[in-house]
Amino acid sequence: MFRGLVFSALLVTSAFAGSVLYLLPCAVVLLPFGAVDTFRSCVQLCRWWWFSFAGACVEYIGGTRYELTGDDVPRSFGDDRCVLVVSNHHCRLDWLFLWPVACRHGRAGALHVMLKDSLKHVPLFGWAMQAFGFSFLGRVDRASDVATIRERLRAARTAGPAYALLFPEGTDLSPSNLKKARAYGLTLDPPRRWNHVLVPKGAGLAAAIEALGDDLDAIYDVTIRYDTTSGERPDEKAMCLRGVFPRTVRVHVAREPREKLPRAMRVGDPAATKLWLLEKWALKEAAVESRGEELKPKVSDPDGTGKSFYHFVLGSGVAYATAKGLWASGGLRAAAAASCVAWSGLALFGGLDDVEMAIAKKKRAEK
Numbered sequence: 001m002f003r004g005l006v007f008s009a010l011l012v013t014s015a016f017a018g019s020v021l022y023l024l025p026c027a028v029v030l031l032p033f034g035a036v037d038t039f040r041s042c043v044q045l046c047r048w049w050w051f052s053f054a055g056a057c058v059e060y061i062g063g064t065r066y067e068l069t070g071d072d073v074p075r076s077f078g079d080d081r082c083v084l085v086v087s088n089h090h091c092r093l094d095w096l097f098l099w100p101v102a103c104r105h106g107r108a109g110a111l112h113v114m115l116k117d118s119l120k121h122v123p124l125f126g127w128a129m130q131a132f133g134f135s136f137l138g139r140v141d142r143a144s145d146v147a148t149i150r151e152r153l154r155a156a157r158t159a160g161p162a163y164a165l166l167f168p169e170g171t172d173l174s175p176s177n178l179k180k181a182r183a184y185g186l187t188l189d190p191p192r193r194w195n196h197v198l199v200p201k202g203a204g205l206a207a208a209i210e211a212l213g214d215d216l217d218a219i220y221d222v223t224i225r226y227d228t229t230s231g232e233r234p235d236e237k238a239m240c241l242r243g244v245f246p247r248t249v250r251v252h253v254a255r256e257p258r259e260k261l262p263r264a265m266r267v268g269d270p271a272a273t274k275l276w277l278l279e280k281w282a283l284k285e286a287a288v289e290s291r292g293e294e295l296k297p298k299v300s301d302p303d304g305t306g307k308s309f310y311h312f313v314l315g316s317g318v319a320y321a322t323a324k325g326l327w328a329s330g331g332l333r334a335a336a337a338a339s340c341v342a343w344s345g346l347a348l349f350g351g352l353d354d355v356e357m358a359i360a361k362k363k364r365a366e367k
Contacts, residue, residue: 004243007061010319014053015124017322018046020339021332023131027352028342036360040159043131048109050128053315055100055108056308062245066100070253073105073220080217080255081161083107084208086277087222088197088284089167091233094224097249098165101222103307107163112156114149114166114204120351127343130352133159137204139170146207153211155357162215164208168200168277173233192278196288200281202274209261210268219261221254223284252287 023046030039058064073080085102087094095113102111113129117136120126129136135152137145156162171177173196181199185192192199209216226234227248238244264272325332346352 001241001243003061003063003245004238004240007057007243008240010057010061010316011054012124013319013323014050014315015128016336017318018050019124019128019131019343020336021322022046023128024339024342024352027131027356031356031359034359034363036356036363037159039356040133043133044109044160046128047111047132049311049315049318051099051108051111052103052307052311053318054096055103056312056315058097058100058245059308060312062239062243063247064097064245065248066104067248067250068101068104068253069250071220071255073253073255078106082157082212082215083163083218083220084205084212084216085163085165085220085222086168086200086205086280087165087224088281088288089169089172090224090226091235092172093234093236093239094167094172095165097224097226097234097246098222098251100249100308101251101253102163102165103311105163107161110156110161110163112153112162112164114164114208121347123340123343127352130346133353133356136353142203146203149204149207150211151357152353153208155360157212157215162212164212166204166208168202168205168281169198170201170204171198173198188278192282194281194285197281197285200274200277202270202272202277205277206265206268206270206273209265209273216258218258219256221256221280223252223254223287225250225288 023043026039026042030036030042059066085098087098095115099108099111102108112132112134114135114137115129117138120130120136133152133155135149137148139145153162153164156164169181177198178195182193185194185199188199226246227250228234228246229244232238234246235244258266262272262276265276326336343352346355349355
């Protein structure tokens with residue numbers, strides 16, 4: 001229980017420092033003057049720091065060990081600047097457990113996530129995700145979601161390296177979702193009778209491929225599995241309230257270079273993209289069923305632990321300084337309260353991400 005509370009306290013305090021005391025002040029100072037590029041550089045720094053720290057907390061507080069197999073991305077493909085990371089969606093916390101992988105790939109500062117729009121206005125975490133320019137998807141109007149993916153990824157591409165994470169299944173492997181997916185899978189030709197993955201959708205990935213265009217270097221096909229004490233899927237309540245973390249996270253990465261993708265898929269065709277995903281997901285089903293016996297070779301990770309310790313110490317220091325400053329300074333508390341009010345007010349304009357995009361469009365039109 002204790003380590004769950006410590007984990008939660010560190011994430012909340014660091015998110016408070018990043019969103020309330022750093023990101024919004026940067027936006028207030030820079031965006032009114034059209035300094036969009038400078039603002040995005042500040043955001044990239046915060047994104048690198050926070051995702052690296054959160055990933056380190058999983059390893060050092062949770063005691064979770066990582067085992068990587070497949071392509072050794074950092075050593076063999078370190079020049080990849082724009083990649084799409086597609087993964088099976090085993091539980092609601094997959095994104096959290098994939099952050100240490102992004103850190104090991106050297107792309108924590110370039111991480112871009114596609115997620116439900118209901119998270120957009122969640123205090124602290126949702127506010128930070130607005131500043132990060134993530135793609136918020138309503139999952140009701142597919143055309144609108146596809147347009148959002150295109151717009152956000154094009155913006156991410158112009159800002160520097162892009163490491164975009166998406167879950168083509170659209171939802172996690174809960175019993176109810178698995179039942180629906182099985183029923184749908186039986187209608188396909190040939191039928192898919194899967195027990196460990198859901199049937200993937202192709203529209204989101206197709207839109208992402210189209211948005212990155214020729215800048216796309218590769219797709220990282222990720223299969224994630226967990227070894228837990230109870231045998232159950234990782235759960236946020238168990239982690240944060242009872243301190244129950246997975247013992248081991250096993251991640252297999254298969255790099256698919258753009259030039260080897262089907263021709264129709266390279267231009268963003270949803271049908272071709274879905275066929276490709278169905279082939280890959282059939283392999284995931286077999287891999288998870290066999291507990292990954294064929295997922296080799298194992299990737300050496302000599303410096304992963306050292307880097308995580310550095311990020312853990314740095315992030316913990318920031319969290320401690322933030323808590324101490326808020327306790328001791330009435331002025332800082334007043335400034336933080338004003339920042340929270342401003343964040344809430346931004347919802348009237350769609351959020352900071354929409355405000356930033358509007359300023360960027362106006363700036364381009366004036367050129």
